[in-house]
Amino acid sequence: MRLAYTWVCILVTVVAAAGGDVLIALAMRRIGDLGELGARLGIFAVVVRIFSSGAFLSGISLMAIAFFSNLIGLSWADLSLMGPATASLTFLANALGGKLFLGEDVDRRRWLATIFVCAGVLLIARS
Amino acid sequence: MTLRKYLVILSVVVFGPIGDAFLARGMKQTGAIDVSHLTHVFAAVANPWIILGIASLLASMASYMTALSFADLTYVLPATALGYVNMVFIAHLWLGEHISVIRWGGIALIVMGVGWVARGPLRTGNHLVDVSASAEQQESR
Numbered sequence: 001m002r003l004a005y006t007w008v009c010i011l012v013t014v015v016a017a018a019g020g021d022v023l024i025a026l027a028m029r030r031i032g033d034l035g036e037l038g039a040r041l042g043i044f045a046v047v048v049r050i051f052s053s054g055a056f057l058s059g060i061s062l063m064a065i066a067f068f069s070n071l072i073g074l075s076w077a078d079l080s081l082m083g084p085a086t087a088s089l090t091f092l093a094n095a096l097g098g099k100l101f102l103g104e105d106v107d108r109r110r111w112l113a114t115i116f117v118c119a120g121v122l123l124i125a126r127s
Numbered sequence: 128m129t130l131r132k133y134l135v136i137l138s139v140v141v142f143g144p145i146g147d148a149f150l151a152r153g154m155k156q157t158g159a160i161d162v163s164h165l166t167h168v169f170a171a172v173a174n175p176w177i178i179l180g181i182a183s184l185l186a187s188m189a190s191y192m193t194a195l196s197f198a199d200l201t202y203v204l205p206a207t208a209l210g211y212v213n214m215v216f217i218a219h220l221w222l223g224e225h226i227s228v229i230r231w232g233g234i235a236l237i238v239m240g241v242g243w244v245a246r247g248p249l250r251t252g253n254h255l256v257d258v259s260a261s262a263e264q265q266e267s268r
Contacts, residue, residue, distance in 0.1 A: 005162060021200060021204070022200065024192060024195060025195045025199075025200040025203075028192055028193075028195035028196040029195070029196070031196060032196060033196050033197045034192065034193045034196040034197075035131060035135075035193065035196075035197070037196075050192070068168055071150070071154060071168050071171060072160055072165060072168055074150065074151060074154040075154050075157065075158070075159045075160040075168070075171075076159060076160075079147065079148075079151040083147060084211075087211070091204060091205070091208075094200055094201065094204050095201055095204075097200070098199065098200040098201040099201070102199070102200060103251075104199045104200065104201050104251050105248075105251035106201050107247070109243055109244065109246070109247050110201045110202070110205070110244055110247065112240070112243055113205040113240040113241070113243040113244035114201070114204075114205055114240070114244075115240075116236045116237070116239050116240030116243065117204075117205045117208040117236070117237050117240035117241070119233075119236050120208070120211070120232075120233040120234065120235070120236030120237035120238075120239075120240060121208070121211055121233065121237065122233070123229055123230065123232055123233030123236065124211060124215060124230050124233035124234065124237075125233075
């Protein structure tokens with residue numbers, strides 16, 4: 001039964017982490033290059049701009065859900081299961097999210113990179 | 128890509144795995160959390176290893192957000208997958224763990240994936256950049 005709970009945690013972690021990643025990426029894209037903005041406006045103004053972004057705050061909320069779901073999962077299962085399972089599935093979910101919600105050009109090169117990284121993470125975890 | 132951008136991505140790769148390892152150690156000390164007492168997970172935040180893990184993950188997160196401000200999500204995520212390779216090398220060199228042939232194969236796949244994506248463009252989907260440009264223009268008025 002604990003294995004079933006673990007996989008529920010993995011699923012919640014993956015969905016929340018991917019949703020959080022997409023929203024944070026959207027916020028950062030809208031705000032602009034943080035290095036250049038920091039040099040031009042100062043770090044404080046950049047921090048204010050980040051924390052007044054609705055997309056960023058929603059993304060962080062989803063990340064918090066993913067974080068605690070991951071912590072609960074880690075108390076039931078080893079990092080060697082939780083880490084690779086959540087990471088590899090989140091890679092795939094993010095590639096879909098980047099394409100569907102951010103309009104990124106996920107061409108063959110990026111799909112191949114995503115699939116290779118997923119496969120690599122799974123091999124490291126299962127050996 | 129400039130040296131600054133390489134360093135930003137490198138920070139994600141270094142601080143992320145260290146934070147995960149600290150969290151794992153902390154949660155093993157805390158013990159299993161009962162399904163009927165899920166709120167006990169908040170008590171774990173007082174554990175020193177968890178605090179160190181959170182600090183390291185915050186550093187990784189700040190670098191990650193900076194990377195997302197100049198590169199696509201579908202570029203940053205595969206590129207920062209080198210963190211898994213780091214974790215295996217740390218386990219091998221510092222902890223003396225054996226790395227099997229299959230695990231070397233996994234490392235090779237990740238490196239190939241990272242190399243593939245790194246040769247592509249940092250940023251695509253420019254219509255969203257236009258949204259930010261127009262938002263900034265409105266702010267400056």
